[in-house]
Amino acid sequence: MAERSWSFSKAFRNIFSGPALITEDTWDDLETALITADFGPDVTESILDQLREDVDRHRVTEVKELRSMLRDAVEERLAKYDPTLRLSERPAVILVVGVNGVGKTTTIGKFANYLKNFDKRIIVGAADTFRAAAVEQLATWADRAGVDIVKPQQQGQDPASVAFQTVQRAIEEDFEIAIIDTAGRLQTKGGLMDELGKVRRVIEKQAPVAEVLLVLDATTGQNGLAQAEAFIEHAGVTGLVLTKLDGSAKGGFVLSVQEKTGLPIKLVGQGEGITDLTGFTPHVFAQQLVG
Numbered sequence: 107m108a109e110r111s112w113s114f115s116k117a118f119r120n121i122f123s124g125p126a127l128i129t130e131d132t133w134d135d136l137e138t139a140l141i142t143a144d145f146g147p148d149v150t151e152s153i154l155d156q157l158r159e160d161v162d163r164h165r166v167t168e169v170k171e172l173r174s175m176l177r178d179a180v181e182e183r184l185a186k187y188d189p190t191l192r193l194s195e196r197p198a199v200i201l202v203v204g205v206n207g208v209g210k211t212t213t214i215g216k217f218a219n220y221l222k223n224f225d226k227r228i229i230v231g232a233a234d235t236f237r238a239a240a241v242e243q244l245a246t247w248a249d250r251a252g253v254d255i256v257k258p259q260q261q262g263q264d265p266a267s268v269a270f271q272t273v274q275r276a277i278e279e280d281f282e283i284a285i286i287d288t289a290g291r292l293q294t295k296g297g298l299m300d301e302l303g304k305v306r307r308v309i310e311k312q313a314p315v316a317e318v319l320l321v322l323d324a325t326t327g328q329n330g331l332a333q334a335e336a337f338i339e340h341a342g343v344t345g346l347v348l349t350k351l352d353g354s355a356k357g358g359f360v361l362s363v364q365e366k367t368g369l370p371i372k373l374v375g376q377g378e379g380i381t382d383l384t385g386f387t388p389h390v391f392a393q394q395l396v397g
């Protein structure tokens with residue numbers, strides 16, 4: 107398996123190249139490595155406490171044993187959150203939200219393509235109506251994925267009306283899943299949330315919202331999280347999508363973002379291609395992260 111940019115194994119290799127027995131230096135090195143990988147101070151401390159306890163209890167003395175212990179600790183923490191997408195409603199309406207440029211439109215294209223592999227009938231809605239380019243970008247992705255799209259009739263049309271029309275078409279024409287793109291610009295927090303609130307209310311006249319997915323750019327780490335705070339507080343987010351993990355050196359963000367937000371990661375983007383999106387599997391992820 108190719109080593110990923112965010113994998114922790116390089117840092118771990120450095121720890122391995124030191125003495126074979128666990129010393130205070132080992133713990134210092136491990137702490138530095140965890141912080142560098144953006145686990146954040148709280149998660150780092152908590153993992154170290156847990157490992158020290160386990161090392162004492164099981165009388166572990168060798169550095170190499172720490173690796174599998176760390177892998178298990180990371181997996182156990184990742185698995186506390188349920189990554190299952192709730193798509194059983196008909197239609198299952200998914201709202202995709204997040205700040206500018208995090209990869210919402212790209213994610214929708216990849217996600218539509220991924221769902222098509224399960225023989226689902228998908229429609230996407232371009233409710234980011236302020237930028238003509240945003241609508242065209244989604245149309246290109248819809249085309250690539252081979253799914254239908256509802257576009258605004260004119261630029262600047264009320265996003266809620268595009269969302270309404272998307273869900274209406276889904277119901278009338280038996281689409282199983284409707285994925286709605288929303289504007290990413292960070293206006294005043296109030297304006298943005300009013301707009302999203304309206305989109306939601308209008309959808310709910312016809313069908314419940316199955317998922318509100320908040321897209322986060324993994325390369326921005328903890329900063330990106332601060333920017334997305336308004337969505338987490340007000341948009342009724344049900345799950346996270348981490349994009350651009352392929353360009354990130356900070357795999358620890360994956361764990362700290364779940365613990366900080368209390369929200370499960372449901373999808374992971376690792377590239378710009380249409381197949382570069384996967385579901386989130388704690389076991390696989392912990393394996394790739396720790397090595």
Ligand SMILES: Nc1nc2c(ncn2[C@@H]2O[C@H](COP(=O)(O)OP(=O)(O)OP(=O)(O)O)[C@@H](O)[C@H]2O)c(=O)[nH]1
Pocket residue numbers: 204205206207208209210211212213234240243289290291349350351352353375376377378382
């Ligand atoms: N490397 C990499 N690039 C990505 C990934 N996801 C998205 N991108 C790139 O990120 C850039 C922004 O993606 P968009 O999908 O336009 O982002 P957006 O959130 O819809 O942007 P706005 O509509 O402006 O809010 C594009 O150049 C994408 O190709 C990913 O997983 N990996």
